[in-house]
Amino acid sequence: MKRLEDFPYQHALILGLAKSGTAAAKLLLDSDVNVRVNDYKASYDDPVVQELEKAGAEVVLGGHPVSALDGIDVMVKNPGIPYDNSLVAEAEKRNLPVITEVELAAHLHHGPIVGITGSNGKTTTTTLTHEMLKASGKDSRIAGNIGEVSCEVARETTNDQPMVIELSSFQLMGIEKFRPTVAVLLNIYEAHLDYHKTLENYQHAKARLFKNQTDDDYLIYNADDPVIAKFLDDAASVLVPFSAKQELEEGAYADEQYIYYNQSPVMKREDIVLVGEHNMENILAAVAAAKLNGATNEGIQKVLTSFKGVPHRLEFVANIKGRLFYNDSKATNILATSKALGAFKQPVILLAGGLDRGNSFEELVPFLDHVKAMVVFGETADKMTQAAEQAGIAEIKKVDNVGQAAQVAFDLSGEKDVILLSPACASWDQYTTFEERGHMYVQAVHKLK
Structure with a gap:
């Protein structure tokens, strides 16, 4: 499996284990980075904790002592831990970088990355995009907030494999260089205010998806979402709209009979089996993302005539x-x-x-x-x-x-x-x-x- 070759830090604090923290700790240890793990709830009897200790990690459990930051030059934070956590706040006071594990994936995978975020529809769109690429003969890998830890998946990819990553606002708050070649912004509605404190903070967290993109990259966006429109001027990437309500000269849209990409029919709407009008937006975003990564109409049709939804989503x-x-x-x-x-x-x-x-x-x-x-x-x-x-x-x-x-x-x-x-x-x-x-x-x- 791949190791980090260009990671600029040598002393990392993993704050919070769970799946993402454990995967990040293992990757950093395998890459000869000094690792300290801090978790409030974990026990020293936990097999994962014992495995990390055996691999060379220093483990601090049962609280968040400020001393856990001594000698540290980067914090890798579990996305769910808020920024008002005492140790995170202290790290920021010390001007230490606070990243999430998806940033590690960016140091490992140098091929196509489709990054997908939004207040609603992320999992469905991520799954659809991945399946459309697979059905078109592309060796796609799926990762992120959907359940597969990004840096863990990235350790096994080759640079010609597209990685399709579902991204939460929590994860996007912790990126430095993460840069999707294709970014998908589905929608932005009020959510997670207990974490972000204000709606503006939440909106800006979502917009971080494309902050590192260049004019070689693409930003697929919901042309029907007025909130997204105010962020588009900040994008350096090529803009690709989708709409479930209006005909577009470029991008993906639908009328009563067909779905289209760049004004060319992709398939009949009546053949799509996924229920719910709201899913049309997810479908159109996925079609655009898949097309930009080489998907065929046949591959898209194969998925949309059989895909009935993801677990726990309708x-x-x-x-x-x-x-x-x-x-x-x-x-x-x-x-x-x-x-x-x-x-x-x-x-x-x-x-x-x-x-x-x-x-x-x-x-x-x-x-x-x-x-x-x-x-x-x-x-x-x-x-x-x-x-x-x-x-x-x-x-x-x-x-x-x-x-x-x-x-x-x-x-x-x-x-x-x-x-x-x-x-x-x-x-x-x-x-x-x-x-x-x-x-x-x-x-x-x-x-x-």
Whole structure:
């Protein structure tokens, strides 16, 4: 596997283990960088900790002592750790670089990189782009926030392999030289304000996606998003728009019959199996990204005539006595849930709630007109109840978790109803990941059979 050859630092502090921290520590150790690991929750009995110690890492657990920064010239931070963490704040006071592991991937992989970000639709677009390239005979690799640690994948790539990377705002805050050859900016809506503190900070974090691009690179952007428009003047790259609402002279768009790239038909719209109008934006962005990396119409058609969605994103779970169960656990904000609700015209029983980030859910109310009942849970259960009452929903039930929610929703439902887990909140109040939350729901649904 590849090692870092041009990494400019020799003494790294890994803040936070989990998957990304562990992968970064192993890479740095293999590259003869001195590594210190600091994690608040990990135990010295943890096999991963013992493995890193055996490989030469110094390990500091149980707190974040300032002394952990002594002798350090770079911090590699777990993306989920906020910048007001005491050790991160101290590192910034000392003018130490604070990066995320995706920056390490940029030092390893010198071939095509497709970097994809947005408030909503990242996972679907990343998966579609990767699959379109594979179906076109390209040896694509997928990585990033989608579950595969970027620097770990980059250790195994060759420079003619495209890497398709899903990127969160958290990851983009920690880049220095990371430069995608094709950047995809899907949309920017209010999200993660508990982390970024202000909407402007969040927007600028997303725009870091293309800060290192040159006129040899491409920026695919949503021509229908007015927030994105104000950042385009800062882009040095070639602009490639996509739109689900208007015809474009260049880029990707759709009318009622076809999807197009540079005004040339790619395939019939009616042959696409992925449900939900919101997914058309994801599809068009993926078509543009895949085309810029050599995908064929045949490869794109093969994917779009078979791809039904990614796990935990409007994932169909089961039909039980005429009730249609969907798992949209990845809907961690109001926008994602509103898009999910818009995918259905029949009555919906909505399962929602989770981590309280301080926002209300008034913006969700206009999308609840065909929701006949709500089952709420988590820290935001009372706020969700208020939104449901404001929308005039008569049946509102509060439960402890998504497992209970599945049973209660079934009891409230009638034939042909959609039972939709789309929480509009992060999972961290009760679950370690949105995947864990989704798996619990899916298991509960299958028990109903």
